Amino acid sequence: xxxxxxxxxxxxxxxxxxxxxxxxxxxxxxxxxxxxxxxxxxxxxxxxxxxxxxxxxxxxxxxxxxxxxxxxxxxxxxxxxxxxxxxxxxxxxxxxxxxxxxx
Numbered sequence: 472x473x474x475x476x477x478x479x480x481x482x483x484x485x486x487x488x489x490x491x492x493x494x495x496x497x498x499x500x501x502x503x504x505x506x507x508x509x510x511x512x513x514x515x516x517x518x519x520x521x522x523x524x525x526x527x528x529x530x531x532x533x534x535x536x537x538x539x540x541x542x543x544x545x546x547x548x549x550x551x552x553x554x555x556x557x558x559x560x561x562x563x564x565x566x567x568x569x570x571x572x573x574x
């Protein structure tokens with residue numbers, strides 16, 4: 472997903488109803504927070520120049536890849552039902568299972 476696609480998605484109410492809530496009492500899910508971080512990374516380095524990512528960016532991108540890899544086993548269901556919790560959670564992490572390309 473592009474930064475603008477992800478930004479639009481995160482503004483939708485349904486993006487907030489998938490995933491584990493953060494432990495800080497904010498009500499935001501971990502995936503929703505991750506999505507905001509992904510947007511920040513993509514906007515900071517739109518050309519995806521490897522030399523312009525800092526260690527925090529790389530650490531977060533590794534987390535995103537690991538999460539998506541674990542949950543793509545559910546992608547069949549997510550593709551069939553884009554409103555499923557699985558599909559919404561993957562979108563929060565920057566992967567739209569209804570699209571051919573990934574994160």
